[in-house]
Amino acid sequence: MGRITATGLSWSVKGHRLLHDIHLDARDGQIVGLLGPNGSGKTTLLRLLAGLRRPDTGTVRYDGTNLRDLNRRSLARRLAVVEQDISTHDHVSVRQVVELGRTPFRGRFDALTTHDQQIIDAALERTNITDKQHRSWHTLSGGERQRTQLARALAQQPREILLDEPTNHLDIRHQLELLELLTTLEITCVIALHDLNLAARYCDHIVMLDHGRVVAAGTPDIVLTAELIASVYGVDVLVDREPTTGVLRVTYLAPTGIGQPVNQT
Numbered sequence: 595m596g597r598i599t600a601t602g603l604s605w606s607v608k609g610h611r612l613l614h615d616i617h618l619d620a621r622d623g624q625i626v627g628l629l630g631p632n633g634s635g636k637t638t639l640l641r642l643l644a645g646l647r648r649p650d651t652g653t654v655r656y657d658g659t660n661l662r663d664l665n666r667r668s669l670a671r672r673l674a675v676v677e678q679d680i681s682t683h684d685h686v687s688v689r690q691v692v693e694l695g696r697t698p699f700r701g702r703f704d705a706l707t708t709h710d711q712q713i714i715d716a717a718l719e720r721t722n723i724t725d726k727q728h729r730s731w732h733t734l735s736g737g738e739r740q741r742t743q744l745a746r747a748l749a750q751q752p753r754e755i756l757l758d759e760p761t762n763h764l765d766i767r768h769q770l771e772l773l774e775l776l777t778t779l780e781i782t783c784v785i786a787l788h789d790l791n792l793a794a795r796y797c798d799h800i801v802m803l804d805h806g807r808v809v810a811a812g813t814p815d816i817v818l819t820a821e822l823i824a825s826v827y828g829v830d831v832l833v834d835r836e837p838t839t840g841v842l843r844v845t846y847l848a849p850t851g852i853g854q855p856v857n858q859t
């Protein structure tokens with residue numbers, strides 16, 4: 595289980611600052627949720643954490659080592675990234691996509707070992723995609739692609755994993771299965787999510803972004819208040835607890851300002 599620490603991150607494009615002074619600390623197998631409306635900076639932040647973009651200011655550290663001091667191979671041996679809507683891999687099978695997860699551990703011309711094959715089998719099994727392993731990637735549904743990408747990430751046996759809206763395209767059961775799976779892994783996860791109820795239930799810590807800034811951070815209880823959700827998302831909600839599990843529950847009422855007027859007597 596690794597630790598990802600980001601301090602003072604900012605990033606601009608064409609002179610326009612998209613992320614401002616971001617701090618984030620994910621450790622010890624925690625699930626850290628990145629929340630925020632469309633365009634608030636979740637994907638951009640994940641790319642900085644993954645080393646796919648270089649911050650203008652600030653640092654990203656993996657177990658205390660500056661990302662800049664980790665070469666690509668060392669990073670790939672510890673960090674897996676599941677991006678949104680991958681559309682490559684057109685002419686490969688599901689199993690071949692998952693095999694890519696073993697690339698950082700192999701020499702360029704080395705064959706997969708029995709050990710590699712066992713890891714690939716386990717990753718396919720855990721993501722419930724074994725029965726599709728010989729199917730061609732381009733024939734898969736959106737949800738099956740998502741699960742294949744997760745299987746590839748698991749085949750990497752990472753210490754940390756970054757996931758960008760991995761529940762997109764998944765039906766309710768597969769959404770729950772994916773998040774349940776993440777809770778059982780000894781992997782530190784940073785995960786961009788849109789569903790506030792999934793975040794409430796599965797995240798240990800939430801970082802709420804708005805216009806490229808962290809506007810709240812902490813446990814779901816601290817962050818997911820009706821006031822904050824109204825101000826960030828512009829939606830009136832009711833926040834209470836689900837009676838049987840006690841998990842925080844967010845009920846969407848209406849976009850702020852166009853709900854039913856309060857009956858004043």
Ligand SMILES: Nc1ncnc2c1ncn2[C@@H]1O[C@H](COP(=O)(O)OP(=O)(O)OP(=O)(O)O)[C@@H](O)[C@H]1O
Nearest residue numbers: 607612630631632633634635636637638639786803
């Ligand atoms: N390379 C770029 N050039 C210009 N603008 C960019 C670039 N990358 C991101 N942006 C802008 O930065 C903002 C944040 O984008 P980002 O994709 O990080 O948001 P997000 O929170 O992941 O959104 P969503 O929930 O819609 O996926 C958006 O306004 C986006 O248009």
